[in-house]
Amino acid sequence: DAKTTQPTSMDCAEGRAANLPCNHSTISGNEYVYWYRQIHSQGPQYIIHGLKNNETNEMASLIITEDRKSSTLILPHATLRDTAVYYCIVSPQGGSEKLVFGKGTKLTVNP
Amino acid sequence: DTAVSQTPKYLVTQMGNDKSIKCEQNLGHDTMYWYKQDSKKFLKIMFSYNNKELIINETVPNRFSPKSPDKAHLNLHINSLELGDSAVYFCASSQVFREYYNEQFFGPGTRLTVL
Numbered sequence: 001d002a003k004t005t006q007p008t009s010m011d012c013a014e015g016r017a018a019n020l021p022c023n024h025s026t027i028s029g030n031e032y033v034y035w036y037r038q039i040h041s042q043g044p045q046y047i048i049h050g051l052k053n054n055e056t057n058e059m060a061s062l063i064i065t066e067d068r069k070s071s072t073l074i075l076p077h078a079t080l081r082d083t084a085v086y087y088c089i090v091s092p093q094g095g096s097e098k099l100v101f102g103k104g105t106k107l108t109v110n111p
Numbered sequence: 112d113t114a115v116s117q118t119p120k121y122l123v124t125q126m127g128n129d130k131s132i133k134c135e136q137n138l139g140h141d142t143m144y145w146y147k148q149d150s151k152k153f154l155k156i157m158f159s160y161n162n163k164e165l166i167i168n169e170t171v172p173n174r175f176s177p178k179s180p181d182k183a184h185l186n187l188h189i190n191s192l193e194l195g196d197s198a199v200y201f202c203a204s205s206q207v208f209r210e211y212y213n214e215q216f217f218g219p220g221t222r223l224t225v226l
Contacts, residue, residue: 032213034213036215038154041220042219042220043115043201043203043217043218043219043220044154044201044203044215044217045217046214046215046216049213049214085152087154091213097213098144098156098159098167098169099156099213099215100156101153101154101155103152103153
């Protein structure tokens with residue numbers, strides 16, 4: 001079972017920041033927080049990951065609370081192409097661990 | 112160049128048939144996975160291979176048999192297909208020990224429909 005809780009759906013206006021929350025209150029010390037997204041009918045796509053510190057890459061920013069029990073994925077300037085299901089996943093360190101996908105958040109970016 | 116490719120993209124077949132789905136990755140990764148996404152959109156791991164060795168085998172009927180001829184390929188063979196096998200099957204790959212985090216690269220999926 002997934003160890004994360006996410007809202008089922010969210011809406012965002014094009015050009016605005018999209019803030020997607022995730023609760024992972026049972027996260028262990030050696031577990032990373034990953035975010036993936038799945039655009040309709042495509043394979044999931046890695047976005048970003050973090051352990052303790054906030055992270056930023058060309059796609060998004062990840063804010064992890066100090067107690068690590070929740071995190072927020074931020075898409076700074078959402079576009080229509082960002083409409084997708086976003087999955088927050090916690091997984092142990094290691095390059096071959098399985099990813100346990102929950103239901104995710106369906107983000108709809110509106111014009 | 113496609114990083115993770117799957118064939119076929121669509122597969123329609125009758126109950127009871129045997130079919131295979133092929134997966135190839137050109138990323139030089141040493142770990143490959145099969146995931147199943149059912150009609151309710153839940154995405155679940157089925158198998159994982161590392162350097163041709165099975166390392167993850169979730170509770171999957173033994174009608175499903177993965178085969179890894181080399182670390183760039185992971186094929187999925189399904190015997191005696193059932194209606195409940197209808198789903199989208201995704202192949203993925205990752206590099207073990209890449210900074211100890213798990214960025215998996217997914218293929219485009221194979222939509223299997225069993226009639």
